[in-house]
Amino acid sequence: MSPAVPTDDPREGPVLVVDFGAQxxxxxxxxxREAHVYSxxxxxxxxAADLAARxxxxxxxxxxxxxxxxxxxPSIDPGIYDLGIPILGICYGAQLxxxxxxxxxDRTGRGEYGRTPLTVTGSSPLFSDWPVSxxxxxxxxxxITVVPDGFVATATSPDAPVAALHDPDRAIFxxxxxxxVVHTEHGRDLLERFLYDICHCPPSWTHTSIxxxxxxxxxxxxxxxxxxxxxxxxxxxxxxxxxxxxxxGGQLTCVYVDTGLMRTNESExxxxxxxxxxxxxxxxxxxxxxxxxxxAGVTDPETKRKIIGxxxxxIFEEVARDLVVEKGHLEDGADAPDDEPAGYLVQGTLYPxxxxxxxxxxxxxxSHHNVGGLPEDLAFxxxxxxxLLFKDEVRAVGEELGLPHEIVWRQPFPGPGLAVxxxxxxxxxxxxxxxxxxxxxxxxxxxxxxxxxxxQSFAVLPAVRTVGVMGDGRTYAxxxxxxxxxxxDAMTADWARLPYxxxxxxxxxxxxxxxxxNRVALDITSKPPGTIxxx
Ligand code: XMP
Numbered sequence: 263m264s265p266a267v268p269t270d271d272p273r274e275g276p277v278l279v280v281d282f283g284a285q286x287x288x289x290x291x292x293x294x295r296e297a298h299v300y301s302x303x304x305x306x307x308x309x310a311a312d313l314a315a316r317x318x319x320x321x322x323x324x325x326x327x328x329x330x331x332x333x334x335x336p337s338i339d340p341g342i343y344d345l346g347i348p349i350l351g352i353c354y355g356a357q358l359x360x361x362x363x364x365x366x367x368d369r370t371g372r373g374e375y376g377r378t379p380l381t382v383t384g385s386s387p388l389f390s391d392w393p394v395s396x397x398x399x400x401x402x403x404x405x406i407t408v409v410p411d412g413f414v415a416t417a418t419s420p421d422a423p424v425a426a427l428h429d430p431d432r433a434i435f436x437x438x439x440x441x442x443v444v445h446t447e448h449g450r451d452l453l454e455r456f457l458y459d460i461c462h463c464p465p466s467w468t469h470t471s472i473x474x475x476x477x478x479x480x481x482x483x484x485x486x487x488x489x490x491x492x493x494x495x496x497x498x499x500x501x502x503x504x505x506x507x508x509x510x511g512g513q514l515t516c517v518y519v520d521t522g523l524m525r526t527n528e529s530e531x532x533x534x535x536x537x538x539x540x541x542x543x544x545x546x547x548x549x550x551x552x553x554x555x556x557x558a559g560v561t562d563p564e565t566k567r568k569i570i571g572x573x574x575x576x577i578f579e580e581v582a583r584d585l586v587v588e589k590g591h592l593e594d595g596a597d598a599p600d601d602e603p604a605g606y607l608v609q610g611t612l613y614p615x616x617x618x619x620x621x622x623x624x625x626x627x628x629s630h631h632n633v634g635g636l637p638e639d640l641a642f643x644x645x646x647x648x649x650l651l652f653k654d655e656v657r658a659v660g661e662e663l664g665l666p667h668e669i670v671w672r673q674p675f676p677g678p679g680l681a682v683x684x685x686x687x688x689x690x691x692x693x694x695x696x697x698x699x700x701x702x703x704x705x706x707x708x709x710x711x712x713x714x715x716x717x718q719s720f721a722v723l724p725a726v727r728t729v730g731v732m733g734d735g736r737t738y739a740x741x742x743x744x745x746x747x748x749x750x751d752a753m754t755a756d757w758a759r760l761p762y763x764x765x766x767x768x769x770x771x772x773x774x775x776x777x778x779x780n781r782v783a784l785d786i787t788s789k790p791p792g793t794i795x796x797x
Contacts, residue, residue: 275317277301277461280308281617282326282336282354285751286442288614290324290352292652293442293450298465299457302650303617310341320348320461323355325440329404330357330367337362348433348460350388353402356436360427363410363434370407371421374400377445384416386428387459388435391451398425398439398446405438433460469662472655473505476647480509483645484606490582490642491608493518493536493544494677495528498610498648500535500669501660505647506608507542508663514608515543517581519574522550523679523693526701535666545585549577550690557681557688561725563797566688570678582642607642611649612656614751673718674752682797683745686725691778692740696723698776699742703768707746710764717749719758721772722785722796730780741781742772747794755789 277294279301281287287303294301301322304313313321321342328335340362342349351359357367378400382389398419406424409415417426419438428435435456441449457463491503493516507514516536520529529546536542556569585605648656660670680696681688699721707719722743730737744765749755769782785792 274464275319277320277322277457277463278313278316278318279303279322279324280306280313280338280355282306282324282328282358284325284327286325286353286440288617288652290322290442292654293453294322294457295467295652295655297450297454297457298467299461299463300467306336306338308339310339310345313339313342314345314347318347319463320350320456322456323349323351323358325353325355325401328354330354330361331369331404343432343434346432348456349435350456350460351434351436352442353438353440356427356438357402357404357406359434359436360406360410360413360424363413363429365406365410365413365427366408367404368407369403370405370423373403373405374419374421375402376400378419378421378439380417380419380425380439382417382426384414386416386426386435388426388428388437388452388455389416390455390459392448396447398441398449399443400439402438406436435460469655469658472651472659473508473662476505477509480506480645480647483643484510484513486513488585488605489514489608489645490585490605491516492578493532494675495524495532495669495672496610496675497653497660497670497672498612498656499608500665501656501663502608502610502647503536503542504540504663504665505659506645507540509647512543515545515585517545517547517578517585519547519549519577521553521570521574521679522690523553523570523681523688525675525680525704526697531666531668535669539664539666545581547577547581549573552577554688554690554693559687561686563682566681566797567678570681574677605642606645608645608647611644611646613648613650613652616649671714673713673716673720676795682795683720683722685723685796692723695740695776695778696721696742699723699772699779702771702775703744703746706764706767706771707760710761712758712760712764715748716758717747717752717755718794719744719746719760721745724796728781732780737780739778739780741783742776742779743783743785743796744768745785745794745796747789749789749794752794755794757786757788760784 277299279287279291281303291301291303326336361367377397379395380398381395382392405422409424409427412429413427415424415427419425422438425438439446441452489506489510491514493499493503503516518532537544553573556573557566560566657670676682680693684692684696703719703721707713722745723740724743727738727740746758746760747755748758772779772782
């Protein structure tokens, strides 16, 4: 199966989710994939011909933050209604299709936000599993008041006279509520009826099929060329490396640069997993001394990031050059011929990065701190085996490939490592203090069963010292700040309400076990106005 490639059978094409803004489309696309149907997000500016060219099994028009009666409001080429492809409009999408096909959308009252009772009033193949009344999740100010010719209204709610409608002849459906939101009872059933019964999609998008199709794609892309992958210890690069290794085995070399700014046991775990468990050719560069030397005396956050990013690139470049030469692809010092890459570089680009890059076809290369960037004078082509996947799919693929839970479920960690959590000068001693405190935070948060619920939970070392008293003596040592946040995507975050007994254990263990620390504080700042990291 190669879902990204259109086939002659229209039912094997993707389900296309048309994006009308905000994050609605991503959630819908994820829900479709959870039903084992491949979905992709497309901009609402795509023409009907663009969409038809993908031979989609179905089209879903997403919700959006605007009103269809605003000018300008995002629209869609009305040619899509004549393609003969099943269409489901959700919220804004339902209102848009109703209006474009001759119905009326109006402001009827105060709108509905949150849980709302819904009554099914007519027969619809989407409601075959539904009781007459249930609760759905609504978020609308306008409502459809007149259905277009050929349509029937099939549900109602207190402030939405037409909470669902469809045209039986053309398989065009609209629902005012959000079936993709977990608070909508039976929302999943409705999506499944649309996908399986109306679009006739086979439930073939599974983790095994993702792996098979990506393994085939990587093999076809790289042939017998050498492939490099910068491992960071994080989930994306780890899953990308494991996947590429499954495809091409010994052609892959992974490079792990220990900057001295990694978390406790991170380097050991990378060694253990990739060298010993997966038998991957791993170059482990122990470069802590070089990083600390370059960072000596530097306190400005941006300068720190720049130094780390540049040094990372330099080191990666040294290794890459040696490897490319060693693997016999290039003569030492020679450039690759224009039409032939020196080799390939694996990037852990995910689908949200691809969508955000705007084109939907070419991902922007992540900035240097993630993967070391591209050595400038070596012509690498990119291998991006995760570029179609959402984060939850990456984790599931990682598990299926046999990566340890600790890596697969690891919280995000910034490219510059602990340096952005050490306010002021980064020295080996201060990195050691923070690493020890951070290990306690991770251990206790895991023990409390909260590790997966939190987006991130870690320790920060400020650049001040405070007075304390321990035993008979006065101390003058660093405080450690606990930072724990919940978030969906790191764009916004809320500070986590950690239980008091967990905070008490953290405070007591950090002060007793980490030399150089005599006080523990809690960061209760959301993002915005704070950022998640301190630098
Ligand atoms: P902030 O601190 O900006 O961070 O709220 C948002 C998310 O991004 C992570 N982060 C980084 N990730 N390289 C990365 O790969 C970086 O330089 C970097 N800085 C911040 C941060 O951990 C959070 O998840």
